[in-house]
Each structure stands twice: as structure tokens, then as C-alpha cells.
Amino acid sequence: xxxxxxxxxxxxxxxxxDPKTGLKAIIAIHSTALGPATGGCRMFPYTSFExxxxxxxxxxxxxxxxxxxxxxxxGGGKAVIIGNPAKDKSPELFRAFGxxxxxxxxxxxxxxxxxxxxxxxxxxxxxxxCIIGLPEEYGGGGDSSVPTALGVIYGIQATxxxxxxxxxxxxxxxxxQGLGKVGFKVAERLLLEDAKLYVAEPNERIIAxxxxxxxxLGNSSIKAVYSDDIYSVEADVFVPCAIGGILxxxxxxxxxxxAVVGSANNQLKEEHHSRVLQERGIxxxxxxxxxxxxxxxxxxxxxxxxxxxxxxxxxxxYDSLLQIFQVSxxxxxxxxEASNRFCEKKIRASREGNSFFTRGIPPKWHIRQ
Ligand SMILES: NC(=O)C1=CN([C@@H]2O[C@H](COP(=O)(O)OP(=O)(O)OC[C@H]3O[C@@H](n4cnc5c(N)ncnc54)[C@H](O)[C@@H]3O)[C@@H](O)[C@H]2O)C=CC1
Ligand SMILES: O=C(O)CCC(=O)C(=O)O
Numbered sequence: 001x002x003x004x005x006x007x008x009x010x011x012x013x014x015x016x017x018d019p020k021t022g023l024k025a026i027i028a029i030h031s032t033a034l035g036p037a038t039g040g041c042r043m044f045p046y047t048s049f050e051x052x053x054x055x056x057x058x059x060x061x062x063x064x065x066x067x068x069x070x071x072x073x074x075g076g077g078k079a080v081i082i083g084n085p086a087k088d089k090s091p092e093l094f095r096a097f098g099x100x101x102x103x104x105x106x107x108x109x110x111x112x113x114x115x116x117x118x119x120x121x122x123x124x125x126x127x128x129x130c131i132i133g134l135p136e137e138y139g140g141g142g143d144s145s146v147p148t149a150l151g152v153i154y155g156i157q158a159t160x161x162x163x164x165x166x167x168x169x170x171x172x173x174x175x176x177q178g179l180g181k182v183g184f185k186v187a188e189r190l191l192l193e194d195a196k197l198y199v200a201e202p203n204e205r206i207i208a209x210x211x212x213x214x215x216x217l218g219n220s221s222i223k224a225v226y227s228d229d230i231y232s233v234e235a236d237v238f239v240p241c242a243i244g245g246i247l248x249x250x251x252x253x254x255x256x257x258x259a260v261v262g263s264a265n266n267q268l269k270e271e272h273h274s275r276v277l278q279e280r281g282i283x284x285x286x287x288x289x290x291x292x293x294x295x296x297x298x299x300x301x302x303x304x305x306x307x308x309x310x311x312x313x314x315x316x317x318y319d320s321l322l323q324i325f326q327v328s329x330x331x332x333x334x335x336x337e338a339s340n341r342f343c344e345k346k347i348r349a350s351r352e353g354n355s356f357f358t359r360g361i362p363p364k365w366h367i368r369q
Contacts, residue, residue: 001050010057011037014104018096022088023081025097026052028060029108030076033350036106037077038132038299039063040113041097041121045084056080058244058266059113063295066288068343069320070313072299077108085115091123098127106130111298112144114180133298140298141305147293148263149185151317155261155290156190156237158321159283163258169193173235175257177227178242179206182263182291186241187222188213196221200230231255240264247273252280261285274336278328286339289320 007013011032016025029037039060046052056078064076081097083089101110101124111133112118118135125131125138134140156174157167172195176187179201187197191214199222201207207224214222225233231254238257240246244266252273260267260282267287268274277284293314300310320342327338 006053007057009061012107013053013057014100016097016100018093018100021090021092021096022083023093023096023100024083025079025081025100026056027079027100027104027108027110028053028056028077029104030057030060030078031064031347032075032107033064033347034067034075035073036075036109036130037063038067038072038074038109038295039076039078040133040294041079041081041110041116042113043081043083043085043089043115046080046082049082052080052082062265062288064347065340065343066292066295067299068346069289069339070292070296071316072295072313074109074295074299077110078113079108079110081116089120094120094123095127098124098131101130102128104130109299109302118143132301133294134301139301141301141310142297143181144294144297145181145185147297147310147314148182148291149189149293150311151293151296151314152182152186152239152241152261152263152290153189154315154318155285155321156239158318159237159259159261159285159325162322162325163283169195171195172237173198174237174239175230175233175235176200176239176241177230177246177262178240178264179203179210180241183239183241184210186239186263188217191217191219191222194219198223198225198230198233198235200225200227202227237261240267245269247277247284249273249276252276252282255280255282257282259283259285261290262287263291265291268336271336274334278334283325284335285321286324286336289317289324289339292317 010030012029014027060076060078067074109130109132121131133144136142161167174190175198177200214220231251234256238260240262247267248269274284296313297310324338328335
């Protein structure tokens with residue numbers, strides 16, 4: 001592997017090693033053109049350094065586009081901790097991670113992602129101010145999966161509006177993959193809208209909770225299927241809310257839905273899969289547009305976490321998606337291409353090329369300090 005070839009699109013990659021606590025992490029800063037980099041910290045038992053590097057590079061690039069699309073004054077970054085979230089967590093490990101974040105002197109703000117919880121970052125915040133997504137009792141905005149799930153619902157409504165001329169969800173069928181922090185809330189809201197659900201979730205306890213919730217809401221139209229079967233059920237929309245890379249040569253051919261709209265980061269195995277979906281007549285709502293609700297909330301913490309402002313910005317996901325679908329249709333390009341163009345224009349128009357972000361210039365987003 002030629003390391004510099006691998007990271008050529010990125011400004012900075014930091015490898016963090018703290019033998020005392022067992023911390024092995026990588027922080028990737030893709031771009032600070034629009035402001036300091038931000039992105040959650042994922043904890044996962046990667047089997048190799050290369051696997052962890054590939055994940056953090058892809059995720060951090062996605063954050064640059066997500067920040068540009070959501071109009072937050074931040075750039076793209078992400079961190080990964082190599083370890084098993086069920087076994088390898090300790091307060092000391094997160095404090096060590098916090099010290100590495102602090103060493104970046106304000107170039108990187110981070111918080112939760114898959115495998116980490118806001119409570120983990122209560123330890124990290126003892127070492128750095130650059131933590132967002134904290135619990136409310138620590139001055140944070142609370143559970144960021146709430147606005148993320150709301151953004152997914154706006155995304156589904158916009159897609160439905162584009163396809164059927166109505167954003168009404170009643171009677172529609174959805175295939176939800178993953179019922180974690182985001183997927184469960186999306187499923188709950190769809191049940192409230194009198195929709196029918198197919199769900200795939202390896203944790204049976206969570207499925208039982210959803211069935212119970214459905215009974216409370218008076219909607220029992222929930223059918224649990226095996227993980228591999230969720231791609232081939234007859235539904236209006238496939239809603240991926242678990243892992244990345246699930247839209248690939250094999251699964252796209254299995255889909256029987258009219259659209260894909262979900263929260264999972266990096267849903268496309270490769271960028272060209274957005275065109276493969278288009279060729280199959282399936283509308284793909286770009287993941288980083290749909291799942292920006294959490295980002296909107298956690299970055300708003302630096303201005304004092306105003307619920308109304310967060311809601312307004314999250315609602316804008318509906319209009320952004322409709323615009324992207326219209327451009328894609330008008331210009332005959334995939335929805336991802338339309339969306340990337342929209343973001344790249346914003347990034348180019350920014351101060352990229354002047355210098356990368358440093359704390360030397362006091363920016364407006366340092367209000368919290
Ligand atoms: N939490 C948030 O606010 C945001 C989350 N995302 C993305 O959304 C996705 C879900 O995030 P969370 O709900 O926070 O994660 P989570 O870790 O709470 O939930 C993921 C769920 O997916 C299930 N799962 C794993 N593999 C599966 C498979 N093959 N088939 C079906 N289910 C499977 C897990 O058992 C778990 O319940 C992730 O890709 C994350 O990066 C993106 C933006 C913000
Ligand atoms: O949603 C969050 O908590 C942080 C933002 C982020 O990392 C993401 O949107 O993937």
C-alpha cells in the first residue's frame with residue numbers, strides 16, 4: 001500500500017496509539033474548506049489497519065459533502081477506534097482519545113457514531129473542548145438519532161412526492177434494514193403513518209420491542225425477515241439504517257422497490273452504483289443528504305442547541321432532495337452526481353486553496369468556549 005496514494009484526497013490522517021489504555025484509532029480530516037472538520041467516532045473490531053483506514057477515509061469524505069449540503073460551517077472528518085464496543089471500552093481509553101483530538105487544536109470536532117454512545121464522550125470531554133453530541137445534562141443537544149430519523153422521514157416524503165405527486169405515507173410498504181437508534185425511530189413513525197413494514201434486525205429483542213410498540217400504536221403490519229431477504233421484499237421504499245456498502249452489484253438486482261431512502265452512511269458500495277440503480281428505475285436519495293439531521297443537531301450545540309433552528313434546517317432536507325431529483329431528471333445524471341455537483345460548487349466557492357483551517361482565526365463557531 002502506498003499510504004500517500006491512499007490519502008491523496010485528504011488533508012490529514014492521524015494514527016493514534018496509546019499502549020497504556022489500548023487505544024488504537026485513526027482520525028481522518030478530509031477537508032476544512034468550509035470550517036473545522038467534524039464527524040463522529042466509530043468503534044468497530046476492524047480486522048486490519050487497512051480496513052479501518054478505508055472506512056475512515058470514505059466516511060470523512062462523505063462528511064465534507066454532508067456539511068456542504070446541510071449548510072453547516074464545518075468540513076469533513078471522522079474517527080475510528082479499532083476495538084470491540086462490547087468489550088474494549090474504558091473511561092481511560094476515551095480520555096486518551098480526547099487527548100489526541102485536543103492535539104489537533106480545534107481542527108476536528110467529534111462525537112458518537114456506530115459503536116459509541118454520548119456517555120463515552122463525557123470522558124473524552126475532560127481532555128478537550130472539541131466534543132459535540134454530548135448528553136443534555138452536559139450541555140449537549142441530546143440524542144442526535146432523533147433529528148436523523150426525522151430527516152429520513154422528510155427524505156421519504158420528498159421521494160414519494162417526486163414519484164407519486166403526494167408525500168402521503170399511509171398504506172405504503174417499507175423495507176427497513178436495521179432497527180438501532182435511527183431505524184427504530186423511523187419504523188415507529190412509519191407505523192404511526194399507517195404504513196406496512198418489513199424489517200430485518202439481528203437483535204430479536206429489538207424486533208419484539210417494535211412489535212409491542214406497533215400494538216400500542218394500533219398498527220401490527222410488521223413482518224420480520226432474515227437479513228439477506230430484506231433486499232427482495234415487495235415494497236415501495238427500501239430504508240437502509242444499518243451498515244454501509246449494501247447497495248452493490250448483487251443486492252441492486254434483488255431490489256423490488258421504487259426507491260432507496262435511509263440513514264446508513266456510504267450505502268453505495270461504489271459511486272457508480274447510483275447509476276446502476278438509475279438504470280433499474282430505482283430512485284436513490286443520496287445518504288448524506290437524507291441523514292444530515294444528526295450533524296445539524298450536534299453542530300448547532302456550538303451555538304447553544306436551539307430546537308427550532310435544528311428543526312428548520314432538518315426540514316430543508318425535503319426541498320434539497322426534491323431539487324436533486326429534478327436536476328438528475330432534467331440533466332440525465334444520477335441523483336448522486338446531481339448531489340455531488342451541488343456540494344462541490346459550494347466547496348469550490350469557499351476558501352479552499354487559501355489554507356487549511358487552524359484556530360489562529362477566531363471563527364464564529366467558537367461561541368461555546
Ligand atoms: N445516529 C445518528 O444520528 C446517525 C446515524 N447514521 C448512520 O445510520 C446508520 C445507523 O445508525 P444508528 O442507528 O445510530 O446505529 P446503531 O448501531 O444504533 O444501529 C444499527 C442497527 O443495525 C443492526 N444491524 C447490523 N447489521 C445489520 C444487518 N446486516 N441487517 C439488519 N440490521 C443490521 C444492528 O443490530 C443495530 O441494531 C449507521 O450507518 C450510521 O452511520 C448517519 C447519520 C447520523
Ligand atoms: O450524527 C452525529 O452524531 C455526528 C455526525 C456524523 O458523524 C454523521 O452524520 O455521520
